Amino acid sequence: MEVWLLELVKGAGRLLIQPLFYFAFIFLFILSHLRVKKERSGFGTRIFNPFSEWKGTWGTAGMAGLFISAVMVGTGVEIPFPFLLLLFCVTLLVSLPLKLTYFSAVYTLGISFLLLFAIPYLPDQLQQTTWINALSNVSLVGVALLLSLLLMTEGIGLFRTKAGDSYPERKKGSRGKWVGQHRVRKLMVVPVLALFPAGLIDSFAPWWPLLSINDSEFGLVVIPFLTGWEWIAKGQLPVTAAKRLGKQTLVLSLPVLILAISSFFVPALSLASVALALLGRESLYIFYRLRDDHHPFFSTPSRGLRVLGVIPGSPGEKMGVKAGEVVIRVNALPVHSESQYYEALQKNGAFSKLEVIDQQGENRYVQRAIYQGEHHELGIVFVDAADEERYQSY
Numbered sequence: 280m281e282v283w284l285l286e287l288v289k290g291a292g293r294l295l296i297q298p299l300f301y302f303a304f305i306f307l308f309i310l311s312h313l314r315v316k317k318e319r320s321g322f323g324t325r326i327f328n329p330f331s332e333w334k335g336t337w338g339t340a341g342m343a344g345l346f347i348s349a350v351m352v353g354t355g356v357e358i359p360f361p362f363l364l365l366l367f368c369v370t371l372l373v374s375l376p377l378k379l380t381y382f383s384a385v386y387t388l389g390i391s392f393l394l395l396f397a398i399p400y401l402p403d404q405l406q407q408t409t410w411i412n413a414l415s416n417v418s419l420v421g422v423a424l425l426l427s428l429l430l431m432t433e434g435i436g437l438f439r440t441k442a443g444d445s446y447p448e449r450k451k452g453s454r455g456k457w458v459g460q461h462r463v464r465k466l467m468v469v470p471v472l473a474l475f476p477a478g479l480i481d482s483f484a485p486w487w488p489l490l491s492i493n494d495s496e497f498g499l500v501v502i503p504f505l506t507g508w509e510w511i512a513k514g515q516l517p518v519t520a521a522k523r524l525g526k527q528t529l530v531l532s533l534p535v536l537i538l539a540i541s542s543f544f545v546p547a548l549s550l551a552s553v554a555l556a557l558l559g560r561e562s563l564y565i566f567y568r569l570r571d572d573h574h575p576f577f578s579t580p581s582r583g584l585r586v587l588g589v590i591p592g593s594p595g596e597k598m599g600v601k602a603g604e605v606v607i608r609v610n611a612l613p614v615h616s617e618s619q620y621y622e623a624l625q626k627n628g629a630f631s632k633l634e635v636i637d638q639q640g641e642n643r644y645v646q647r648a649i650y651q652g653e654h655h656e657l658g659i660v661f662v663d664a665a666d667e668e669r670y671q672s673y
Contacts (some may be wrong), residue, residue: 284497284527286296286498287472287499288462289498289499290472290475290498290499290500290501291392291501292479293475293498293500293501294460294470294500294501294503295547296366296500297363297367297502297503298363299363299370299502299503299504299505300369300503302367302370302371302374303466303468303503303505306332306374306466307330307332307333307466308329309377309521309542310331310332310377310379310466311329311330311331312350313330313377314327314332314446315327315329317448318446319650321448321449322447322449325591326446326447326520326588326590326591326660327446327591328591329424332379332464332465332466333465333467334444334464335439335441335444335465336436336465336466336467336468339435339436339439339467340381340432340468340469340470341431341465341470342499343428343429343431343432343435343469344469344470344471344472346428347425347428347429347432347469347471348423348470348471348472348473350428351421351424351425351471351472351473351474352473352474352499353473353638354424354543355474356418356420356421356424356425356473356474356521357417357418357421357473357474357475357476357497358417358421358473358475358500358502359413359414359416359417359475359476360413360475361410361413361414361417362391362395362413362414362417363502365395365414366387366388366391369387369390369391369394370382370387370505372390373387373390374384378464378509379464379465379466379507379508379509380504380506380508380509380510382466382507382508382509383430383433383507383508383560384425384429384430384432384433384504384505384554385426385430385433385507385557385558385560386425387505387506388425388426388429388553389426389553389556389557391422392419392422392423392426392549392550392553393416393546393553395415395419395422396419396550398411398414398415401535404411411500413478419542419544419549419550420539420542420543421550422549422553423538423539423542423550423552423553424536424539424540424542425471425504425537426535426539426552426553426556427532427535427536427538427552427556428536429469429504429506430528430531430532430535430556430560431529431532431536432467432469432506433467433506433507433508433527433528433532434525434526434527434528434529434531434532434550435525435597436465436467436506436525437508437521437522437524437528438521438522438525438526438529439523439525440463440465440517440518440522441518442518442523442601442602443589443596443602444461444463444465444517444518444521445461445462445463445464445512445517445518445521446459446461446462446464446588447459447460447461447577447587447588447602447660448460448462448471448498448511449587449660449662452575452578456578456579457579457662457663458513458575458576458577458578458579458662459575459577459578459585459587459662460511460512460513460577461511461512461517461577461588461602462509462510462511462512463508463509463510463511463512463520464507464508464509464510465507465508466505466506466507467479467506467507468504468505468506469503469504469505469506470501470502470503471501471502471504472499472500472501472502473499473500473502474497474499474500475497475498475499475500475673476497476498477496477497477498487588488513488571503541510524510567510568511571512571512576513571513572513575513576514570514571514572514573514574514575514576515571515576516576516602516603516638517602520567520571523562523633524563524567527563528563530555530561531555531559531560532556534553534555535555535556535559536551536552538551538555539552568636577602577603577662578662579662579663580605582605582607582613582615582618583605583606583607583613583614583615583636584605584606584607584609584614584615584617584620584661584662584663585603585604585605585661585662585663586601586602586603586604586605586615586635586660586661587602587607587660587661587662588659588660589601589602589658589659589660590658590659590660592658593657593658593659594631594647594653594657594658595657595658595659596648596658597647598631598633598645598646598647598657599645600635600645600657600659601638603638604635604636604637604638605635605636606620606633606634606635606659606661607634607635607636607642608623608633608634609623609624609626609632609633609634610623610624610626610627610631610632611632612626616663617661617663620661621623621656624656624657628649629648629649630646630647630648630649631646631647631649631657632645632646633645633646
C-alpha cells in the first residue's frame with residue numbers, strides 16, 4: 280500500500296511534465312480570446328466569459344477519468360512517454376485550424392493508433408531507433424480500449440449540453456437578410472491514471488500488466504487526455520441537436536467498446552474498433568449537416584424579434600428569456616426591429632415587461648425591475664441587426 284501511495288503522488292507530479300497539460304490551457308486561451316473578439320465585433324459586447332469552452336465539463340470529465348483509470352490500471356495497459364509525445368504531436372496537428380472539430384479522441388487517438396499500426400512496415404533502420412522501438416511496444420489493444428471509453432465520455436458530455444452552452448453568431452444569408460446560428464463546442468480534459476514503465480510497483484498477477492516492455496517494475500502517471508467537439512446548429516435548437524448527437528454517439532461507442540474488449544483475445548479486432556469509431560463518428564456529423572442545412576431556425580419571424588442568445592447573468596436571463604423565442608411586445612409596445620425594441624425599453628427605464636412567444640408557440644409575459652448597473656438592453660441578442668455597419672458578416 281505504501282508503494283502504491285508513493286507512486287500515486289509521483290503520478291500526479293508527472294502530470295506537470297506533460298506537454299498536453301500546458302497545451303490545453305494555451306489553446307483554450309487563444310480560442311476563447313478569438314471568440315470574445317468575434318462577439319464584440321458581431322454584437323458590440325462580449326457574450327460569454329473566457330474559458331467558457333470547458334465550463335460544465337469538469338464533473339463528467341472527473342467521473343469518466345475515475346472509471347477509465349480503474350479500467351486502464353486493472354487491465355495493466357501501459358502508457359510510455361514516447362506515446363504521450365506522439366499523441367501531443369497529433370493533437371497539435373489537428374489544432375492548426377483553431378477549432379475543436381477534430382479534438383475528439385476518435386481522431387487524436389485514432390490517428391495515433393494508425394501511426395503505431397504502421398510501425399512494422401517501416402524500414403528496419405527506423406525501427407531500431409530508440410523512440411520508434413519504444414512506440415512499437417505500445418499496446419494497440421490498450422489504445423483502442425482507451426479510444427472507446429473516451430468516445431463514450433464524449434457522448435455523455437454531448438447529451439448533458441444545456442441551454443446557454445452554445446455561442447450565438449449572426450451572418451448575412453443568401454438573400455441578404457440576417458440569419459442566426461449557434462456554435463456548439465466544448466473541450467474536456469479527462470484525467471486518467473495509467474501505468475508508466477518506471478517505478479516500484481511489481482506485477483501481482485500473471486496477466487498484469489497486459490503487455491510488458493522489458494521492465495519488471497511500474498509506476499503511475501496522471502494523463503490529461505483531451506476530447507472535444509465543435510459544430511454549428513442552424514436548423515434547430517442547439518440543445519435538441521446536442522442531445523440527439525449525444526445519444527447517437529453513445530450508441531456508436533457500444534460496438535466500438537465491444538470490439539476493443541474482444542481485441543484482448545483477438546488483437547486484430549483493435550483495428551476494426553478504431554476504424555468503426557472513425558467512420559461512425561464522421562458519418563454522424565455528415566448526416567447531421569445534411570439535415571440541419573435546409574431551413575434556418577434562427578431566422579427573422581413574420582412579427583417580432585427572434586432571440587438569438589442571452590448574456591449569462593443579465594436581466595434577460597433572470598427573466599427567463601431563452602434563445603429561439605420571439606419578443607413581440609416590450610412595455611406594451613409592438614416591436615419589429617431592434618431600434619423599436621430599444622425605444623420601447625426607454626419608455627420605462629426602471630421596469631421592463633416583455634411579451635414573448637415561447638418555443639412551443641405559446642404567448643407568455645416576463646417582467647422584472649431593472650436596477651442600476653445592470654445591462655441597459657437586458658442582455659438579449661436578436662437575429663436582426665439594428666445598425667448593419669456595426670456588425671460584420673462572418
